Amino acid sequence: MTGLGVTTVSRALSDAPDIAEATKERVRLVAKQIGYRPNRAGVRLRTGKTNVISLILDLRDEAFDLTPGLVFGLSETLADTPYHLIVTPYDTEGDALAPVRYVVETGSADGVILSRTEPDDARVRYLHEHGMPFATHGRTDMGIDHPYCDFDNEAYARLAVDLLAARGRQRLALIGAPPQLMFARHTSVGFEQALEQYDLMEIPVHGATIDSQSFDIETEVFRLMRSRYRPDGFVCSAPTAAIAVTAGIERAGLIVGEDVDIVGKQSFDFLKKFRPGILVINEDFRSAGRTLADAITRTIAGTSPLSLQTLEVPVAPLMADESQQAAV
Amino acid sequence: MTGLGVTTVSRALSDAPDIAEATKERVRLVAKQIGYRPNRAGVRLRTGKTNVISLILDLRDEAFDLTPGLVFGLSETLADTPYHLIVTPYDTEGDALAPVRYVVETGSADGVILSRTEPDDARVRYLHEHGMPFATHGRTDMGIDHPYCDFDNEAYARLAVDLLAARGRQRLALIGAPPQLMFARHTSVGFEQALEQYDLMEIPVHGATIDSQSFDIETEVFRLMRSRYRPDGFVCSAPTAAIAVTAGIERAGLIVGEDVDIVGKQSFDFLKKFRPGILVINEDFRSAGRTLADAITRTIAGTSPLSLQTLEVPVAPLMADESQQAAV
DNA sequence: GCGGATACCTGAAACGATTCAGATTTTGCT
DNA sequence: AGCAAAATCTGAATCGTTTCAGGTATCCGC
Numbered sequence: 001m002t003g004l005g006v007t008t009v010s011r012a013l014s015d016a017p018d019i020a021e022a023t024k025e026r027v028r029l030v031a032k033q034i035g036y037r038p039n040r041a042g043v044r045l046r047t048g049k050t051n052v053i054s055l056i057l058d059l060r061d062e063a064f065d066l067t068p069g070l071v072f073g074l075s076e077t078l079a080d081t082p083y084h085l086i087v088t089p090y091d092t093e094g095d096a097l098a099p100v101r102y103v104v105e106t107g108s109a110d111g112v113i114l115s116r117t118e119p120d121d122a123r124v125r126y127l128h129e130h131g132m133p134f135a136t137h138g139r140t141d142m143g144i145d146h147p148y149c150d151f152d153n154e155a156y157a158r159l160a161v162d163l164l165a166a167r168g169r170q171r172l173a174l175i176g177a178p179p180q181l182m183f184a185r186h187t188s189v190g191f192e193q194a195l196e197q198y199d200l201m202e203i204p205v206h207g208a209t210i211d212s213q214s215f216d217i218e219t220e221v222f223r224l225m226r227s228r229y230r231p232d233g234f235v236c237s238a239p240t241a242a243i244a245v246t247a248g249i250e251r252a253g254l255i256v257g258e259d260v261d262i263v264g265k266q267s268f269d270f271l272k273k274f275r276p277g278i279l280v281i282n283e284d285f286r287s288a289g290r291t292l293a294d295a296i297t298r299t300i301a302g303t304s305p306l307s308l309q310t311l312e313v314p315v316a317p318l319m320a321d322e323s324q325q326a327a328v
Numbered sequence: 329m330t331g332l333g334v335t336t337v338s339r340a341l342s343d344a345p346d347i348a349e350a351t352k353e354r355v356r357l358v359a360k361q362i363g364y365r366p367n368r369a370g371v372r373l374r375t376g377k378t379n380v381i382s383l384i385l386d387l388r389d390e391a392f393d394l395t396p397g398l399v400f401g402l403s404e405t406l407a408d409t410p411y412h413l414i415v416t417p418y419d420t421e422g423d424a425l426a427p428v429r430y431v432v433e434t435g436s437a438d439g440v441i442l443s444r445t446e447p448d449d450a451r452v453r454y455l456h457e458h459g460m461p462f463a464t465h466g467r468t469d470m471g472i473d474h475p476y477c478d479f480d481n482e483a484y485a486r487l488a489v490d491l492l493a494a495r496g497r498q499r500l501a502l503i504g505a506p507p508q509l510m511f512a513r514h515t516s517v518g519f520e521q522a523l524e525q526y527d528l529m530e531i532p533v534h535g536a537t538i539d540s541q542s543f544d545i546e547t548e549v550f551r552l553m554r555s556r557y558r559p560d561g562f563v564c565s566a567p568t569a570a571i572a573v574t575a576g577i578e579r580a581g582l583i584v585g586e587d588v589d590i591v592g593k594q595s596f597d598f599l600k601k602f603r604p605g606i607l608v609i610n611e612d613f614r615s616a617g618r619t620l621a622d623a624i625t626r627t628i629a630g631t632s633p634l635s636l637q638t639l640e641v642p643v644a645p646l647m648a649d650e651s652q653q654a655a656v
Numbered sequence: 657g658c659g660g661a662t663a664c665c666t667g668a669a670a671c672g673a674t675t676c677a678g679a680t681t682t683t684g685c686t
Numbered sequence: 687a688g689c690a691a692a693a694t695c696t697g698a699a700t701c702g703t704t705t706c707a708g709g710t711a712t713c714c715g716c
Contacts, residue, residue, distance in 0.1 A: 004665080046702080
């Protein structure tokens with residue numbers, strides 16, 4: 001104790017206007033000396049504020065770059081705030097709502113981060129209706145203005161087709177994400193648009209979605225490469241897809257970058273080493289995590305969602321010849 | 329309210345012996361009906377128990393399979409307990425102790441999970457001295473009995489050399505992890521042992537550690553392949569290393585699986601697709617996460633650390649000829 | 657020198673749980 | 687019937703914080 005009442009100390013530390021500046025200074029000094037840290041349970045009990053952000057993770061999600069990207073980006077940025085990041089997983093086949101319901105009902109967090117949004121997302125609706133602050137990786141299509149950070153997959157798909165068209169490819173296939181996901185829809189839209197613009201042919205890929213256990217991309221690509229409608233260009237909506245497509249192509253005895261081109265996404269720099277012929281566009285999930293951390297804290301502080309909507313623009317890769325040009 | 333005192337209700341829900349069975353039943357029923365969930369802040373304030381496990385993450389760690397593996401495995405298993413998983417990051421170059429000190433000083437968790445242990449690990453010493461329960465991914469060499477889950481990297485390296493020796497390789501190189509890490513030491517020990525046993529030659533790789541920004545494995549391997557001491561077999565201590573080694577070998581115009589063999593680790597099934605010639609041994613980080621979750625909750629409950637030490641044994645991959653044999 | 661504003665400080669209640677130390681009722685035994 | 691023991695219940699304190707509702711000087715103007 002400094003000889004002051006607990007009220008004074010509390011108000012001094014929160015920089016209230018009715019405390020003398022000298023007193024505040026003294027309190028702050030003593031607090032520093034004894035290494036005072038407010039007890040989170042006390043604060044939480046009294047104010048109801050948890051100082052916790054909950055990241056909702058789908059346990060079935062094997063995407064090996066999204067998850068660490070978000071976790072690192074979020075925790076990195078939240079480290080400079082009073083917030084802790086907690087991971088709330090779920091693997092219920094049917095009920096994706098369970099974890100958000102849990103967070104809302106128990107009030108175990110001040111804000112929620114969602115990923116892999118759907119056009120009509122029950123979790124988003126639920127959180128919005130219950131007034132729980134949240135930010136999403138990916139947009140929705142529900143007319144609800146909420147904070148998000150998204151990669152512009154429409155632009156990505158257009159850019160991918162640009163690249164393939166520039167290399168003279170004619171018959172393009174899209175290896176999509178599960179169609180119920182918003183980013184898959186954006187990718188499709190961009191893909192279709194660009195096809196029309198260049199007047200190219202689309203080779204439909206039956207059931208061509210990533211991370212569906214039942215569907216084997218490699219085998220399907222292999223089958224396609226031997227069929228009458230052989231694609232000469234692939235657009236992949238996820239990094240892992242590019243690997244599987246490559247495997248399928250090579251099983252059919254064809255060469256990536258010569259007989260066929262692949263455009264793939266990555267956040268970790270390995271596709272180029274996997275096959276130098278793959279056309280690579282970067283998507284940085286870690287940076288998305290940072291942006292989302294920022295967005296959720298601001299949302300809790302009352303900032304309007306409209307100013308917290310970020311769309312990351314894909315950047316065209318340097319082509320082999322361009323980079324040589326640049327070097328000269 | 330059920331008409332009972334709060335004491336009775338509390339004791340009933342905690343199944344205390346001095347409450348009538350009928351009463352307990354009634355209380356439980358009502359609790360279920362109104363969806364009662366104990367307020368975490370209340371419990372935490374009164375009992376000091378946080379019901380939180382803190383996972384300490386190194387932000388420089390770009391290992392793209394360890395992190396999601398641990399996060400998924402831990403959160404998955406903790407979901408069936410009252411514990412929440414919180415992520416405590418750090419990126420301080422010098423002070424790896426900062427995050428554990430923070431957790432201990434603020435009492436923000438009941439238990440801590442560490443990864444990437446060192447033989448003499450300051451974090452382990454600190455947690456042990458302060459009586460904070462913890463479990464580590466990886467062992468230490470400090471004479472402290474603590475719960476851990478580790479992959480037997482010594483056996484891995486021996487197995488790797490076995491595979492290379494069986495294929496007639498003579499001059500082997502180890503692409504190590506940062507030498508200050510415990511698992512790197514285990515790998516080295518196993519490697520040396522096996523070399524001696526088979527009487528093979530070791531080609532030293534200068535500064536050959538993964539995730540050191542300054543060192544470029546690919547370039548070093550390329551240099552080696554053109555030098556007088558050209559290795560014909562590589563043992564990689566991390567998945568990413570196998571990619572870089574492959575790139576270096578191919579830059580030198582040699583073929584993986586023919587001119588040179590590589591043994592690599594993976595947790596996610598992609599190395600075989602990357603280059604079918606790579607010899608692959610699995611390490612399952614997700615399962616390690618599950619094991620660690622179990623270990624830390626048991627440790628908090630008072631179980632002796634000795635029974636909470638798990639060593640996962642590497643399994644030899646099916647060779648191409650063996651798998652054919654097996655199929656016949 | 658007096659009333660009232662201003663500046664600065666503080667006691668006590670409240671958040672939701674657990675638990676100590678009884679209190680009351682019932683039971684068992686003679 | 688009487689009394690101790692056993693069974694069952696409960697009031698009140700406590701954890702650490704914030705905040706309501708005041709309390710006490712000090713200052714200012716006239």
